[in-house]
Amino acid sequence: MRAWHVEAPGPVTGHPLRLSTTDDVPEPGPGELLLKVLACGVCRTDLHVTEGDLPPHRPGVTPGHEVVGEVVALGANTAGENPLGFQIGDRAGAAWLRWTDNTCKFCLRGTENLCPNSRYTGWDADGGYAEYMTVPAAYAHRLPGGYTDLELAPLLCAGIIGYHALQRAELPPGGRLGLYGFGGSAHLAAQVALAQGAIVHVLTRGEQAQQLARELGAASVGGAADMPPEPLDSAILFAPVGDLVLPALAALDRGGTLAIAGIYLSDIPPLNYEKHLFQERQLRSTTSNTRADAREFLAFAGEHKLAVTVHPYALDVADQALRDLKAGRFDGAAVLTP
Numbered sequence: 001m002r003a004w005h006v007e008a009p010g011p012v013t014g015h016p017l018r019l020s021t022t023d024d025v026p027e028p029g030p031g032e033l034l035l036k037v038l039a040c041g042v043c044r045t046d047l048h049v050t051e052g053d054l055p056p057h058r059p060g061v062t063p064g065h066e067v068v069g070e071v072v073a074l075g076a077n078t079a080g081e082n083p084l085g086f087q088i089g090d091r092a093g094a095a096w097l098r099w100t101d102n103t104c105k106f107c108l109r110g111t112e113n114l115c116p117n118s119r120y121t122g123w124d125a126d127g128g129y130a131e132y133m134t135v136p137a138a139y140a141h142r143l144p145g146g147y148t149d150l151e152l153a154p155l156l157c158a159g160i161i162g163y164h165a166l167q168r169a170e171l172p173p174g175g176r177l178g179l180y181g182f183g184g185s186a187h188l189a190a191q192v193a194l195a196q197g198a199i200v201h202v203l204t205r206g207e208q209a210q211q212l213a214r215e216l217g218a219a220s221v222g223g224a225a226d227m228p229p230e231p232l233d234s235a236i237l238f239a240p241v242g243d244l245v246l247p248a249l250a251a252l253d254r255g256g257t258l259a260i261a262g263i264y265l266s267d268i269p270p271l272n273y274e275k276h277l278f279q280e281r282q283l284r285s286t287t288s289n290t291r292a293d294a295r296e297f298l299a300f301a302g303e304h305k306l307a308v309t310v311h312p313y314a315l316d317v318a319d320q321a322l323r324d325l326k327a328g329r330f331d332g333a334a335v336l337t338p
């Protein structure tokens, strides 16, 4: 089968990825599903894995963790390993969180996203920049109806993480939300917040992204570091730019919360207590998501049709998709099809 491998982590303007055409189709292990990949989203985290911002966990890993697939084989499975009852021919989604130990204190208290032994698709195990991949059945997702395969893929990370970040930002009902950066994740989080009655202000560079924000119903659209027209109850920083933490905190109303959505952020400049934190403003990170977050979001997406802006790329030009993502050449989400 065809599969991309991170051969030498480094800038995507070089050639960190190699396309193999002779890989064996993987064998599903105990409790795993073998998926024929129908679509795989291109996430900024893939860029961080490919460029080495995230330390390599598996040499030569195949990236990709927004995978819509068809179940074509099941490994041997014992009781409880296939809780959703996946069968051959079913469609299934594979997301970033691939495995947790289910025994540590974080797992036991319902925060498996913080499990220190967790493993991730497309980082610890091969992901969806390939024709086939495996996923533990207990971590695979049922997919909502009403969407194409291409539209479903970005829901599986961009959508889930945006949803989790929205929870972390503790937006009050009818509150004012600021979104810093407006790519694949933010354009989905914006629609969830709008459907819940929020007022959404978008702060981002890029004419296309600003246009998309207007079309989706943002109350205002400004430049990346601009002040929104009113104080914010909550904000989410999607751009991986530590410099933006300062204007985002300064834009918060008393008691407001800023959640950083990404897995990677450039360094945050020194904060001024009075200007950025006093009056009980809070700064929070977001780490992965639990399966419960994912299922809650996918159920929401089944009830509220989200507009997913998709840019299709053939699997064979995955490296170009990553270069375009890095350069900000599209808004919405790139999706690979085999």
Ligand SMILES: [Zn+2]
Residues within 6 Å of the ligand: 100, 101, 102, 103, 104, 105, 106, 107, 108, 112, 114, 115, 116, 117
């Ligand atoms: Zn754990």
Ligand SMILES: [Zn+2]
Residues within 6 Å of the ligand: 043, 044, 045, 046, 065, 096, 157, 158
């Ligand atoms: Zn992702």
